[in-house]
Amino acid sequence: MIEKLIETIKVRHHFSAENEGLLRDRMGETVDFAAGDLIVSEGRRITYSSLLIDGLACRSKDTRQGSRQIMEFHIPGDFVDLHSYPLESLDHDISAITPCRIVKLHHADIDELIERDIRFARIFWFFTMVDASVHREWLVNLGARSGIARVAHLFCELLYRVRVVGLAEGTGFAFPVSQVELGEALGFTPVHTNRLLRELRDRDLATFRAKTVHIHDLAALEELAEFEPGYLYLGRRAG
Amino acid sequence: MIEKLIETIKVRHHFSAENEGLLRDRMGETVDFAAGDLIVSEGRRITYSSLLIDGLACRSKDTRQGSRQIMEFHIPGDFVDLHSYPLESLDHDISAITPCRIVKLHHADIDELIERDIRFARIFWFFTMVDASVHREWLVNLGARSGIARVAHLFCELLYRVRVVGLAEGTGFAFPVSQVELGEALGFTPVHTNRLLRELRDRDLATFRAKTVHIHDLAALEELAEFEPGYLYLGRRAG
């Protein structure tokens, strides 16, 4: 059930079988959410973190004008709100885009894990720092890249992340968002998002159809996006 | 010397005199940088974190087209690269905008502090999570707010942060950036940044002149920016 999480740990850290066992034992209840549900809502005090094991979720903030900014997409294997452990409450919403299943990890259990082996603190802190790194890359995306490059960059990022947890099929992957939601992540209107997708298709770089991304020319797409995967910290490292 | 850091801890956590002493004892060498210097450069392996005690610094990434995206400004009292402690290397540059003075806190000493009192881990992790929260708010800024609101939002954020460390003078504060740099943070060209500043001035909301921001009508500016300071996590809380 938490296989995908284990994968995301192991690409980055040495992780003993013993600690893997400890972690498995601490995982709590499973909860299901329907598409559109709030998994965590802004400002609420939180006593557990949610590991996404199935579905697509996102972090977002609403603006007063009724628009919404999506700040990160979450795929199975991601803790969607691990930062609630140090922060205790969140500054934004986490919502289910498709039906989602999460497993709880209570903050008290995180405390225990860290007490048992301080390396757990490193691992969890590291995860939250990867999210921050992704945020920074998205800032570059929104602030400094052209429309077409923004879409390309997002597709590249998702491909790399999805591969780690075994959800890629070659250079294609499921990405069950509407064009409205895609626009909310990229800072564009749905109309313009649609035109950018058409341009990607016309240039034979990537196709987004039926909630699925197919990348036709990954090298060219990365070139267009100036994609450098380093910010995802996917390399195996000492830990 | 680290008074401002202590302030930023104390607005958020209970912090004992004993721990304050421990922290003071661990602070390392002081280093000075000239305006424009890189304090930390992308990809470098890092063994200490830098506490900014004087000057203005920023986190940024360069794009291949030669433009630059600024992702956060740092004022005295901020650790500019505390995330290098869990990450060990950084995905972006940290540079001195004005002459800067930093004090080193070696990662080995952070280890020791945490070993002495686990609450240090919470405090440091918390700091890095506030940076992430700021990143998310900036994502909303770049992705979903109008030009004028973006500038307004940045000015509001800086006022609130600068107040904590005693660097505000009423509703004014020093902000020694050029309009080019301001544009690099907001995702605008210098020309357009200039026009937005003129509009803020014309509407009697705020003035940016001689490297100083003067806010004339804070309530109206916050309203325009949809500024909600919660994301800065400045309220005093249990820790």
Place this chain on the structure above:
DNA sequence: CGCCTCATTGACCTAGTTCAATTTGGGTGG
């Protein structure tokens, strides 16, 4: 004084928005 960098302004251009209409495709009831 004379640079030199930065701020300011104008005129024109383009990426992205807005509004509105049309098409597509999956699901559902008969």
Place this chain on the structure above:
DNA sequence: CCACCCAAATTGAACTAGGTCAATGAGGCG
């Protein structure tokens, strides 16, 4: 199986925020 429905995708045309290019102005400093 088909007719219908509804949400989402697609396209067009007109509009606007922001970019580009280029010239001018203003302050700081050797």
